[in-house]
Amino acid sequence: MTAVIETQNLSKWYRNVLGLSDVTLKIESGITGILGPNGAGKSTFLKLITGQIKPNIGNVTVKGEKIRNNYSLFSIIGFCPEQDSFYEEMTGWQFITSLLKLYFFSTFEIETKAQKALEIVELIKDKDRVIRSYSRGMRQRLKFAQAIAHEPEIFILDEPLNGLDPLGRRKIIRLIKTYKSEGKTIIVSSHVLPEIEAMTKKIILIHQGKIFAQGDIHYIRDLIEAHPHIISIKCSNPRELASRFIREDYVLKVHFGPTQDGLLVETNNRDKFFSLLPSLFVESNIQVEEITSPDDNLQAVFDYLIGK
Amino acid sequence: MKHKDNGGVTFFLNSTKNIFSVFFSLGKRAKKTKAFYLISFIPVVMALVIKFGQILSERSDIGGIYIFTNIIMAFYLQFLILILALFFGTSVCSEELEGKTLTYLTTRPISKSAIILGKYTSYTALAILMTAAGVVCSFLILNVNSLLDFSLYKILLRDLAVLSLGLICYTAFFTFIGTFLKRSIMFGLMFSFGWENVIQYFPGTTQRFAIVHYLKSLLPSTSGGRFSFLLFRLEPSSPGTAIAMLFLITGVFLAFACLLFSLKEYILED
Structure with missing residues (x-):
């Protein structure tokens, strides 16, 4: 061509x-x-x-x-x-x-x-x-x-x-x-x-x-898949949600935020994480206020790829 | 769909004509045009006040044509056409840069010179129309008693022609300044009310470096009265030379503007 x-x-x-x-x-x-x-x-x-x-x-x-x-x-x-x-x-x-x-x-x-x-x-x-x-x-x-x-x-x-x-x-x-x-x-x-x-x-x-x-x-x-992603979740029961997350192999770390109304989850498989997230909420009967991904942008990916 | 005749004169003229038609209609609606229409009607208000004053006081010792000539000299020639040419001329290029709309024109199958010439002609035409409207109204109001005296219309036509030439020439100059300088308005104001207002009164050949010298050379020298200082030391050029110089200045600055606009790289800053 x-x-x-x-x-x-x-x-x-x-x-x-x-x-x-x-x-x-x-x-x-x-x-x-x-x-x-x-x-x-x-x-x-x-x-x-x-x-x-x-x-x-x-x-x-x-x-x-x-x-x-x-x-x-x-x-x-x-x-x-x-x-x-x-x-x-x-x-x-x-x-x-x-x-x-x-x-x-x-x-x-x-x-x-x-x-x-x-x-x-x-x-x-x-x-x-x-x-x-x-x-x-x-x-x-x-x-x-x-x-x-x-x-x-x-x-x-x-x-x-x-x-x-x-x-x-x-x-x-x-x-x-x-x-x-x-x-x-x-x-x-x-x-x-x-x-x-x-x-x-x-x-x-x-x-x-x-x-x-x-x-x-x-x-x-x-x-990009290999790039660990951090996802922030604000919900009604963050500790209960954290206990569910740590059983999953695609979750690397879980932190609690300073306000105690949410948690930060680090994953090495963003797609799997998001595909399983809704069922996790339903099963645990947790109400979600907000889901954000602070480093879900290309700059973060590029920084990761060039080893910054 | 690629245009075949992209180098020919016809193509260039058609491009210029298309740009003219787009910007003439856009210019008519622009806010600045409306503002300048108001300014250009200041002499009409002045003429109305003077005429009503004359009617109410039942005095008419100063002729309408005398007042009209002085309005042309003091307001139009030394103020309005400079302001109109400055704002319309510099905006040919600067409004595209400030509004970041230049991309829409430079990614079309037309030459950059056609963009400059098309916008220049459309804005000059608008400025001429605006000026002419005010001039004609002022003339009719001030000479309402002698509208059947056809010799007065020769004066009107001559003054309109001189003002139009002034607009053609000044707008070309400011178009060039707009393509060249970022802060073109500041420079234009200094040129209009500094250089043009001072140099024209210098004796000898120095006054020939002001555009207004050639414009005034096309008007008869009025004598005496309160406005005589405006003609201080004017050593007029012949009408032929004055017209030739005005067209030469127009041509040179338009050519420079086209050349510069074609070669210069304009970065639209975020």
Whole structure:
């Protein structure tokens, strides 16, 4: 399979801050997930491959052509930026049709495509409201709509699921998968592993501006599985719950919090822990107030993987 | 779907036209436009007050066209067009950076020069329309008794043309400043009310380094009266030279703005 996007020794720094270092990649059609904690260099990478910023070293080609200042390539690229910014005084409809105008479509095509995009993201009823009055989720969906409205071949989506409710996330994920089945190329960034996992098996891990790992999600999953997780549970009877936990082989440690209304459980098998948790609560007749995972984020995983 | 004619003049003009149409309609709705509409109607209020004063006192020893000319010189030429050009010109680039909306334009199949030129023309057109509305209203109010004197309309047209040229030229200059400097408004204010207000009164060729010199060269020198200090030591250039210089300044600064915007890397800070 030929590469749609190719980078060679791509490096970028902002004054003395490293943004990206020596990234050489070939991205083929299908969905590629770019995963990394906040500030890892994901957005810098996406801005470089869309030619918005120029690399200090290296180069980027999209379909064999250099991207920087190659405006015609943007006819086939749909970019969804991370930042939550809009022309606030426009309505959703005006925003989409205005941007479609810049592709030289006829008025009929503009209206048809805008209608279709807004229907896909379920904003058609709110199309005449000014963007300023949109909720966070609506704004995110509108941002997604502008990236898909001109029906591009390549989608570059920077944290597209941010701010969406679970239902909205599921719909966007399903849509992204549909584009994959149509043979399109989709690059999605996220700092949340399950989000990427729900879309693709092909992932690139970025950390501190470097490609940390690349390949099948199972490899990354295996690394993460070995990472001990701490889960905090607030419940009606923490001591009773603790006595149940210590019988399980996947539980490594149990601590009681200072307030005595909860406990911290350390496990080396996060998935098994969460799958058995509901039955444990039911059997012991314990009422749960809150379950949180203080280190359930990529930063913790990366820190663990690099041996911090 | 890749656009075939992405390097041609037609493509460039169409891109500019599309950007113009998007930002002209966006600009009409913008809050700043509404605020500037109010400011541009200050002379209309002044004209109404003066006219009512004349009617109530039954005195009309100062002609309407005289007051109108002085309003043009003192308010429009030395204040309003500078303010409009400053805020509209610098915002061509800075509003995209501050609002972090630049990405929406730079990831479309249009050149960066077309973005600058399209936004520049749309904002200049808005500023001209805004100015013209106030000027025409002031003219009609102040000359309500002599509306059938068609020679007065020549003055109106001439003044409108000079103010439009001023807006075209100043907005181009401030568009360049906006693409170049982060704190462009501060620099623009210093330029407008420092440099432009001082240099124009310098003797000899020095006054030719102010844009307002060329604008004033296109207006007849009014004599005497309370506003004579505004024309202190004006050594006008010929109308042909003045018009050529204004277009030259416009062209040069727009070219620099396009070049800079195409080459410079703008980082949208979080």
